[in-house]
Amino acid sequence: HDNGRVWDATKRTGLQTFRREHDRFWILAVHPEMNLLAAGHDSGMIVFKLERERPAFALSGDSLFYTKDRFLRYYEYSTQRDSQVIPIRRP
Incomplete structure (x- = not known):
């Protein structure tokens, strides 16, 4: 590593x-x-x-993880699918 x-x-x-x-x-x-x-x-x-x-x-391979509107989101380029993964809380 x-x-x-x-x-x-x-x-x-x-x-x-x-x-x-x-x-x-x-x-x-x-x-x-x-x-x-x-x-x-x-x-x-x-x-x-x-x-x-x-x-x-x-970025990881065909996928993008990003934050928007207090959510961690996942976007897959090949399918153009965008989805919420988990909510993001303030510390």
Whole structure:
């Protein structure tokens, strides 16, 4: 397994660690104005909001998991099917 780590270059400290059990991270991209980081790995990509520990959305093969209207949603590209998975509660 491989861990993706986000570092504060000024303070030289680790901010967050993201685990992927069977994937290696290959590429990173940072949004120039927003607090977003995109990480590409062996089986897809993940976009993170750095102030949170959960991704804004996640791609996996033919599927997209994303949040909308306080629900985790699932979209399958091949069938164009979109469905609610679970409600999201505030901490």
